[in-house]
Amino acid sequence: MVDRLVTTPDPRRRNDITAFVEGSLRAMPEHLRVSIGAASVVLAMWALVFRPEQSRMVASLDRSPIPQIRQYARLFRSLVLFAEQELP
Numbered sequence: 001m002v003d004r005l006v007t008t009p010d011p012r013r014r015n016d017i018t019a020f021v022e023g024s025l026r027a028m029p030e031h032l033r034v035s036i037g038a039a040s041v042v043l044a045m046w047a048l049v050f051r052p053e054q055s056r057m058v059a060s061l062d063r064s065p066i067p068q069i070r071q072y073a074r075l076f077r078s079l080v081l082f083a084e085q086e087l088p
Contacts, residue, residue, distance in 0.1 A: 002021050
């Protein structure tokens with residue numbers, strides 16, 4: 001998910017952003033991490049079954065009729081956007 005949301009082509013910067021998002025998720029309370037982990041597993045299984053195009057995956061999550069899935073995409077988009085703007 002993070003790889004699809006990062007806009008910079010610089011591989012070092014992409015790694016820094018990915019590390020920031022992973023650190024942010026690790027710092028969250030356990031009940032949030034479990035929820036995000038469960039959503040990640042379910043969405044990964046969905047992607048394996050339906051095989052959406054990589055470019056459309058995030059857009060399909062944004063338009064999902066299920067509010068929790070839309071929130072999942074927003075969480076990662078917010079973390080990536082923050083890292084892109086704030087990391088040196």
